[in-house]
Amino acid sequence: MNLFDILGPIMIGPSSSHTAGAARIGNMARTLLGEIPVQAKIHLHGSFAQTGSGHGTDRALVGGLLGMKPDDLRIPFAFEEAEKDGLQFSIDTIELREAHPNTAVIELIGENGARLEMQACSIGGGAIEVHKINGIDVLFTGAFNTLVIHNHDEYGTLAAVTTILSQLHINVANMSLNRAKRGGDALMVLETDQHIKPSQVEFLRDLPGILSLTYYDKEDEEYGFSLRR
Amino acid sequence: MAFHSVAEILELAKLEDIPFWEVVLRSDMEERQVTREESMAKMLITWQAMRDAADAYTGTRRSVSGLVGGDGMRMRQYQLRGKAIAGGYVGEVIAEALSMAESNACMRRIVAAPTAGACGVLPAVLLPLQKDKDLTQRQILEAFYVASGVGMVIAHNACISGASGGCQAEIGTASAMAAAALVSLKGGSDKMIAQAVAIALSNLMGLVCDPVAGLVEVPCVKRNVIGAMNAISAADMALAGIECVVPVDEVIEAMGEVGRSMPVQFRETALGGLANTPTGRAVRDRMQEHQEWK
């Protein structure tokens, strides 16, 4: 926690957990999909299901899917924006076992056919945690720059990715390997201190053994950025 | 964080012979690895965002539930008629606290301080002072450092969210931060800042979090007013040299203890207090029926 968690964030109301966090969850799902989403099924659990409408959780999630940050003035009008941007969405409630009360499950289809199912929760103060990607358990927050890599040959791929990152002077802060129950597919999650350039992301994507790779760029603390819109 | 209690901030200030706000500024530079200029630039953005939020308020927007919106404007108009019991600065503070808290409920852009639900308290006591020509922007930024330093300590040693410690933790902390900011602005001593925090927090101790239908609207919008009023009186008491018998860090601990032992129905679950009145329950039922996607 730093000073600007106490005096901040600058955000669209009414609730850091139910609105700002929801926008972040939407954004994360859009990023992990890796392309522009055209269809979304949003399932709300717990408090998100009970008070999501009154807190604008629904709008914030859809806004996030459209790429809006938590301080985007268009969030209250996200449903109308979705129509303009050609995003079809549906929202309903779901009951999950042992999930955080502020949890959303999002199923996405992208413009080129990519698919993603993500489960994430909003843990307070606008912070989020991603708990599942395509049925595989994961745990990361988006507080770092994050590489999410879906791969076959985990051993060699992991070594290749970390070697290249160190050559690029990119420091890995946290790393996890998450295996699906069946089959040999695995998800690698690498959280890095430095930003990774798009060209570098492309380079990593071409490594052997990698089925897909997405990169979440940490929200910038750019001065004045939030006020320009 | 470079400090764990208000006493520690006071000690550091004394040791290094620097003001309270400077201690907090330096800890931010250390914590986020930024320069003095970068830290102050971000603080300025925060202040600017608060002013923009105040300017954006029109009183025309309503919350999704329809429960709040427009009272800030109503209060301002009433003030203008000149018959208000609390006019002048205090009157403006009331109107500003309502407006900002309504902006939050109506999905406008606000600055959480320390939470979105309590976002009206700190700007409410500061915004009306802008007209004071002797007051420099620099002083306001200093007051923000003081306020956020106080908020950091409370977050660290107690809690700042309704879900973990009731409204005393949310509006109470906002009020303590605002009181500290006011004392700083008025040139009070570091000790007076600590006294103001102790008084403000003591006077809201035990306040429960009981939002109707679980929404940050009722009683939240008006609670921002009591937070701001409480800050003004606490700051004036401290500036007058009045002291709180229990030292500030003990008050913070006590608030945390009260929060932890608060039954769960009074911690944002909307199961107790105003949320559990016949009217509160009726609003909840109506909201659940009207969910657009149900």
Ligand code: SF4
């Ligand atoms: S009642 Fe609860 S939700 Fe409302 S302002 Fe107080 S702490 Fe926040």
